[in-house]
Amino acid sequence: MVLLIPLLILCPLPAQAQSERPTLNLELLQQRLRTPIIREGVPTVDLSQLVIDLRPENSGFRDTFYQHLRKELQRAGSNPLGLDLSYSLVQGDFNGSELGLRTPLIGQALAPIFTTNEQEQLERDRQRLVILKQFSRFPLLPQSTAPSEITVFRGPLTMVQTRFAGNVQFTGTFFLQPVTAKGAIFHQEITWNDNRVSRGINFTGAIFRRESHFQGNIFFGKADFNQTQFQERAYFQNSTFGDAANFNQAVFKLLANFSGVQWQGNSYFSQVRFLEQAKFTKSSFHESLFLTEATFEQAVTFREAEFNQPVNLRGASILNQADFSDTEFAREAYLNVPGIGFNSDKAKILGNTGQIGKLLVVPSLQGNENLLRNLVRNFRQLQQIADANQVQYTIQRLRLRELSSRLFGVNINTASVERLQKLGFSVDQASAIAQRTAINPLRNINELLTIEGIDLGIFLQIRDRVVVGLPLSVGGWILSVWHFLGLSLLLLLSRYGSSFWLVLGVGMIAIVHFGVIFWLVDRFRRLRPTPIIPTLYETTWMLVSYSVLGLFGFLAIFRTAEYPWLTMGCLAIILLPIPALLLFQLYEQGRYHDLMDVSYFTEDASMRQLRLLIGRLPVIPRYQMFRERYMPLLWNRNWNWLNYYDFSLNNLLKIGFNDIRLRDEHLPGIITALAWYQWSLGIVYITLLLWTLSRTIPGVNLLIYLK
Numbered sequence: 237m238v239l240l241i242p243l244l245i246l247c248p249l250p251a252q253a254q255s256e257r258p259t260l261n262l263e264l265l266q267q268r269l270r271t272p273i274i275r276e277g278v279p280t281v282d283l284s285q286l287v288i289d290l291r292p293e294n295s296g297f298r299d300t301f302y303q304h305l306r307k308e309l310q311r312a313g314s315n316p317l318g319l320d321l322s323y324s325l326v327q328g329d330f331n332g333s334e335l336g337l338r339t340p341l342i343g344q345a346l347a348p349i350f351t352t353n354e355q356e357q358l359e360r361d362r363q364r365l366v367i368l369k370q371f372s373r374f375p376l377l378p379q380s381t382a383p384s385e386i387t388v389f390r391g392p393l394t395m396v397q398t399r400f401a402g403n404v405q406f407t408g409t410f411f412l413q414p415v416t417a418k419g420a421i422f423h424q425e426i427t428w429n430d431n432r433v434s435r436g437i438n439f440t441g442a443i444f445r446r447e448s449h450f451q452g453n454i455f456f457g458k459a460d461f462n463q464t465q466f467q468e469r470a471y472f473q474n475s476t477f478g479d480a481a482n483f484n485q486a487v488f489k490l491l492a493n494f495s496g497v498q499w500q501g502n503s504y505f506s507q508v509r510f511l512e513q514a515k516f517t518k519s520s521f522h523e524s525l526f527l528t529e530a531t532f533e534q535a536v537t538f539r540e541a542e543f544n545q546p547v548n549l550r551g552a553s554i555l556n557q558a559d560f561s562d563t564e565f566a567r568e569a570y571l572n573v574p575g576i577g578f579n580s581d582k583a584k585i586l587g588n589t590g591q592i593g594k595l596l597v598v599p600s601l602q603g604n605e606n607l608l609r610n611l612v613r614n615f616r617q618l619q620q621i622a623d624a625n626q627v628q629y630t631i632q633r634l635r636l637r638e639l640s641s642r643l644f645g646v647n648i649n650t651a652s653v654e655r656l657q658k659l660g661f662s663v664d665q666a667s668a669i670a671q672r673t674a675i676n677p678l679r680n681i682n683e684l685l686t687i688e689g690i691d692l693g694i695f696l697q698i699r700d701r702v703v704v705g706l707p708l709s710v711g712g713w714i715l716s717v718w719h720f721l722g723l724s725l726l727l728l729l730s731r732y733g734s735s736f737w738l739v740l741g742v743g744m745i746a747i748v749h750f751g752v753i754f755w756l757v758d759r760f761r762r763l764r765p766t767p768i769i770p771t772l773y774e775t776t777w778m779l780v781s782y783s784v785l786g787l788f789g790f791l792a793i794f795r796t797a798e799y800p801w802l803t804m805g806c807l808a809i810i811l812l813p814i815p816a817l818l819l820f821q822l823y824e825q826g827r828y829h830d831l832m833d834v835s836y837f838t839e840d841a842s843m844r845q846l847r848l849l850i851g852r853l854p855v856i857p858r859y860q861m862f863r864e865r866y867m868p869l870l871w872n873r874n875w876n877w878l879n880y881y882d883f884s885l886n887n888l889l890k891i892g893f894n895d896i897r898l899r900d901e902h903l904p905g906i907i908t909a910l911a912w913y914q915w916s917l918g919i920v921y922i923t924l925l926l927w928t929l930s931r932t933i934p935g936v937n938l939l940i941y942l943k
Contacts, residue, residue, distance in 0.1 A: 257325060259287040262300055269308045272317055278392055278413070280318035281308060288321075290402070291328035302334045309391065310337045316390035318413065321398045329402040329424075336387035336409055386410050386432070395420045406431055414457070417442055425449070433457060436479070439464050450475055458501075461486055472497055483508055494519055505530050516541055527552050535559065543569040546597075553577035560587040565595055574598045578607060580614040593623030593630075601634035602680065625734030625931055632723060632732045637700070639720045643713070645703040648684065649677040659698050665689050678704045728803045730924055731796070733931040741792025742807060743888065743921055748785045749811050750914045751884035752778065753819070755877060757907055758836050758869075761827055768832065778877045785881075814913055822906045831902045837883055838866035840895035850890045854911040855898045866897065887911060888918040889925075 258264065260283065272279040290298045309317050319335070385408070392413035397420060404426040414435040425446045436457030447468045453475040461483045469491045480501040487509045495517040503521060506528040514536040521543050529551040537559045544566045554576060573596050578585070585592070593615060598604045608631050615624035646655060648669065656666035665687075672678070672687050681704050684690055708716060726732050730739045755778055761768040770778070794800040838856060842865050856866050869879050879896055886892035898911055 257285055257287045257323075259289060260301075262297065265301060265304060269304060273320075275318065275320065275394075276392075278318050279315055280320050280391070280394070281305070282320050284320050284322040284324055284394075286324045288324055288326045289328065290326060290330060294328070298328070302331070306335050309335055309389070316413075318391035318394065320394040322394055322396035323398065325399045325401065327401045330400055330404045332389075332393075332404070332406040333387050333409055336389040338385055339388050388412065392416070392435075397421075400424070400426075403427070410434070411437075414438070422446065422448070428453065433459075436460075444468065444470065447471070454478065455481070458482070466490070466492065469493070477501060477503070480504065488512065488514065491515070499523065499525070502526065510534065510536060513537070521545065521547075524548065529553075532556060532558065538563055540564075542566075546570050546572055548572045549576050551575045551577075554583045554585065555579075556582075557584045557586065560585070560592055560595075562588065565591075569595075570597045571595045572597050573607070574600075574604055576607060578610050578614075580610040580617065583614075584618065585611065585614055586618070587620075587623070589620045590622040593620070593626030596627060596630070598630070598634070601631065601638055604634075605631075621932060622734070625732075629727070629732045629734050633727060636720065636723050636727060639716060639723065641700065641703045642705070642708070643716055643720060645701055647707060648681075648702050648704050649673045650707060651702075659701060660694060661698075662689075665694070680704055725806065726924075728797070728799065728806045730928050731798065733924075733928045735796045736928050736932050737792050738796040738803075739925050739928045741789045741796070742803070743925065744789035744792065745786060745807060746811060746914075746917065746921065747881065747884045747888055748782050748789070750815075750887070750910075751881040752782050753815055753910065754837070754883055755880040757819070757822065757910070758880070759871070761832065773874060774877050777874075778880075781877070781881070810917070815910060818906050818910055818913075822904065827904060829902045829904070831899075835869040835871060836898055836903055836907055837869045837879065837896055838899050839869060839879070839897075840865055841867040844894060846891070846893055847895055848891050849886055849895060852886075852890070852895065852897070854887055854915050855903075855908060856900050858900050863900075866899075868899070869896070884914065887914045888921055890918060890922060 264286075265283075268282055273282045274280070275282075288301070290301065292298075305319075309319065311317070387409045389409050389411045390413065393411060393415045395415075395417040397418065399421045401423050403424045404422055406428050408430045410432045412434050415433055415437040417437075417439045419441040420439065421443045423445050425448070426444060427449045429449055430452040432454045434456050436459070437455055438460040440460050440462040441464065442461070443465045445467050448466060448470045450470070450472045451474055453472075455476065456478045458479045459477055459481045461481075462485060464483070464486045466486070466488045468489070470488055470493065472492075472494045474496040476498040478500050480503075481499060482504045484504050484506045485508065486505075488511060490512045492510055492512070492514045495515050497516070497519045499519065499521045500523070502523045503525045506526050508527070508530045510530070510532050511534070513534045514532060516536070516538045518540045519538070519542070521541065522545070524545040525543065525547045527547065527549050530549075531553045533555050535557040536554075539559055540562045541560075542564045546569055550572060551574075560571070587593075587595070596611065598608065601608075608627055611627045612624045612631075615621070615627065646659060648656075650673075651659075651669075653663075653666045653670050656669055657663065661669065668687050668689050669684070678684065681699055681702065683704075684699075684702075685692070685695055729742050755770075759768075759770040759774070763769070790804075793803055797803040856863065870876060879894070882892045882894055883896040886896055898908060
């Protein structure tokens with residue numbers, strides 16, 4: 237029976253029921269006007285459950301109807317009359333604008349029949365209109381189309397399950413009281429343009445069989461269009477919803493045009509079906525937009541829209557195309573897309589390259605893997621490589637979170653009651669969980685909500701700290717830790733191969749860091765008995781160059797890394813401990829060997845050119861004929877400090893301006909260890925750099941990923 241009630245409301249009444257309604261005539265109209273009823277504390281003209289004939293062939297009664305009704309609705313008094321047309325059948329065109337009181341919005345005083353509260357509402361609208369008129373004087377701004385006069389409808393308007401057989405028109409009307417049209421049926425066009433509704437409007441369950449026009453309206457209160465059926469085109473362009481707008485479970489069978497709409501409250505479109513195109517072009521959403529479980533069978537367009545809060549697309553179905561091109565998202569705005577139905581072979585998600593991928597958010601990898609793969613494929617097909625890589629980065633970041641929970645989280649299936657209480661569960665909740673897992677272990681974390689006493693609040697608090705599954709063996713734990721560390725490095729140092737500038741910044745810091753270390757061990761050897769130290773000129777240039785080049789590396793990291801301080805911490809762990817330990821040992825034991833006054837570094841003196849040195853090792857061979865090609869660096873040259881950066885560049889990137897290597901005789905082993913340590917890091921870095929380039933260069937990327 238509960239399911240049948242909405243059907244009974246929405247279905248038209250049978251002919252027998254219609255014939256039982258009395259037809260409104262002049263006598264009955266005058267009687268109803270003389271004896272208004274009290275509805276919710278407001279005197280109301282009761283024209284419900286009637287047949288109101290306003291067809292052209294009944295023009296005499298039609299003119300009398302508007303004249304008498306307008307006179308009563310416009311009368312002075314602190315309690316204005318409302319109008320109730322519920323359950324009535326209105327034949328012919330209904331022009332509701334003729335029932336209100338015409339009043340100027342600019343330049344003249346308001347009529348004395350308005351109460352203080354009504355005058356305040358009208359004055360606010362007049363002030364808004366004055367501002368629009370002032371802005372319209374500027375040639376670069378759009379001209380205002382707001383009317384200089386408006387019709388004021390002072391009382392509440394009720395049209396519950398009213399059937400309008402002809403056109404309905406309310407244009408340029410200010411409704412000072414609520415408008416209720418639950419279950420109303422409009423067989424012909426409805427024109428509801430340039431109206432203001434002060435206290436809310438309710439079209440829940442209404443049916444619009446022909447085109448509906450709601451352009452240029454201002455809904456100051458809540459607007460309810462729940463379960464409304466728009467069987468023809470629906471136009472809401474340039475309207476303003478000052479409070480929440482509710483379109484839940486509505487059906488738009490043809491075009492739904494919401495272009496240029498101002499949504500100042502939350503916008504609810506949950507479970508809405510758009511069977512044809514939906515347009516939200518240049519709309520402005522000041523609060524959240526809810527499209528939960530909405531269905532878009534044709535294209536939906538949000539071009540040039542503005543979002544100040546998140547857009548919830550959880551469970552929505554995109555069957556054609558969703559266009560978010562040229563949209564503006566505030567810092568806290570994003571697209572929440574878990575569980576959406578999206579097939580990249582049939583549908584597309586469009587957006588600005590490099591922006592749309594960062595705005596797509598899912599809370600967990602479980603249940604969204606297929607969606608994320610489809611998103612990656614969608615952006616690759618559109619050649620938006622940056623967005624495809626961003627989604628891939630999101631996948632790996634979620635996978636890292638799962639690994640972290642698996643390694644360090646509490647296993648619900650094996651946790652004791654005491655351990656569960658430490659997580660935040662109450663005694664009763666922990667006991668219920670222990671009893672459930674003892675009988676039937678949980679298969680996924682969402683099953684926790686099926687246990688009695690576990691609410692959504694506690695679930696959201698602990699879901700990132702718990703894990704469900706079998707305990708890890710020692711070998712499995714070691715492999716998981718290795719996977720966790722490797723994935724962490726890829727995410728921190730390259731955003732999983734999606735940021736070339738981040739990789740370049742990491743390499744620049746590594747090059748200048750080791751360049752200074754090699755300069756230090758080669759030029760600052762001892763103070764006694766004969767000092768071997770660099771000149772002040774060389775020291776100044778080395779420190780200044782280190783600061784400038786290091787600054788570029790820092791800027792690249794802080795502009796591209798998601799967690800720049802973690803990236804810097806990771807670099808510090810790689811670059812600082814081992815070199816620092818080797819330097820400490822070198823200066824602690826001192827240096828006592830031959831050729832103390834000759835540089836440890838030699839260069840190929842046979843040629844000077846930019847070289848690719850992939851196969852070369854950091855130390856020259858012992859072959860005497862080969863040694864003759866290499867000569868020690870010249871300490872007495874002002875530009876000598878550049879050679880240490882060149883050697884660091886050779887050792888890390890295997891490319892440099894000169895082939896500079898370590899000599900093979902009278903060389904402390906600690907210095908050799910430093911060079912080989914950087915050379916080993918260089919192999920890993922080149923692999924990371926080439927992998928990142930393969931993922932970020934469009935041509936190479938398409939060859940690899942599109943098969």
